Amino acid sequence: MILYSIVITAKLTMEKAMNDLLLTNFILFMAINSVTPGPNNLMLLHGGLKAGFRACYPHLFGISAGVIILLALSYLGMAAIVTRLPVAMTGLKIVGTSYLLWLAWHMWIDGIVPDDKTLTNEQQVTKKGRFKRYFRRWTLPLNVWQAILFQWVNPKTWLMVAVAPGIYLIAGERPLIDNLPLCALAFVINQGGIAVWAAGGHSLQRLLHKQRLMRTIHIIIVLMTVYCGVSLWLD
Numbered sequence: 315m316i317l318y319s320i321v322i323t324a325k326l327t328m329e330k331a332m333n334d335l336l337l338t339n340f341i342l343f344m345a346i347n348s349v350t351p352g353p354n355n356l357m358l359l360h361g362g363l364k365a366g367f368r369a370c371y372p373h374l375f376g377i378s379a380g381v382i383i384l385l386a387l388s389y390l391g392m393a394a395i396v397t398r399l400p401v402a403m404t405g406l407k408i409v410g411t412s413y414l415l416w417l418a419w420h421m422w423i424d425g426i427v428p429d430d431k432t433l434t435n436e437q438q439v440t441k442k443g444r445f446k447r448y449f450r451r452w453t454l455p456l457n458v459w460q461a462i463l464f465q466w467v468n469p470k471t472w473l474m475v476a477v478a479p480g481i482y483l484i485a486g487e488r489p490l491i492d493n494l495p496l497c498a499l500a501f502v503i504n505q506g507g508i509a510v511w512a513a514g515g516h517s518l519q520r521l522l523h524k525q526r527l528m529r530t531i532h533i534i535i536v537l538m539t540v541y542c543g544v545s546l547w548l549d
Contacts, residue, residue: 340482344500347474348507353414353542354468355511360421360535361455362515369455370512376461378504381471382497383462388475389483389493396472407546409467414543420453421536455512469546 349355354377361370384392396402456464465471478500484492521527 336482340478340496341499341503343478343481344474344503345507347470348504349510351538351542352470353410353539354464354471355508356535356539356542357417357454357456358508358512359515360539362512363518363531363535364515365455366519367512367516370515372458373455373461374505374509374512376456376458377465377508378501379458380462380465381475381504382501384465384471385475385478385500386490386494386497389479389489389497396476403469403472406467406469406472410469411543411546413464413467414539417453418536418539418543421532421539 358370358373358377361373396406479493482496483489484496518528518531521531
């Protein structure tokens with residue numbers, strides 16, 4: 315009886331240690347994927363530099379909300395299905411790359427802050443003006459719904475949420491409900507990781523008077539955005 319109790323205690327201890335290890339791996343995985351360079355973070359860097367950290371609040375919330383929506387669906391198996399369908403991944407790459415290249419182009423022609431002439435032209439109430447203003451709404455920083463929608467065409471987000479359930483999963487009869495605590499934890503981790511980039515862009519505003527340096531930083535951000543779009547096809 316004593317030996318049996320020792321074996322059971324040791325087994326429970328090992329299971330708890332393994333569970334803690336897997337949870338730690340999940341936290342590290344989400345943190346690394348949230349803070350490393352990618353389309354979301356480069357957009358926040360440019361948005362923070364252009365409009366300030368506070369203006370990025372909706373964009374920040376939208377990114378994390380979009381990630382968590384996809385993560386929740388991933389626990390139902392949706393992300394695994396999408397990432398294994400060549401046609402679906404190709405479609406995501408086409409849309410994601412097109413938007414990132416379009417965004418990089420607008421970053422380039424707009425600079426850090428739009429000039430008065432650009433703003434005046436956008437206010438013209440013409441058919442062409444409405445068309446231009448519609449696409450202007452997708453420049454940085456994005457609002458909540460735009461940031462959420464972008465996650466659906468961001469292959470990096472799909473790959474992240476497809477892998478996450480394999481790292482840590484709360485097994486149960488209701489996979490979505492049972493894993494909501496993990497989704498909430500992932501939201502907090504993601505917010506902390508991406509906020510660093512928006513804050514970094516905001517801190518660069520103190521260098522706006524150094525035009526040569528800011529021009530160099532701006533070119534680097536644009537080129538990195540172009541690389542993010544092209545790199546979707548390099549795997």
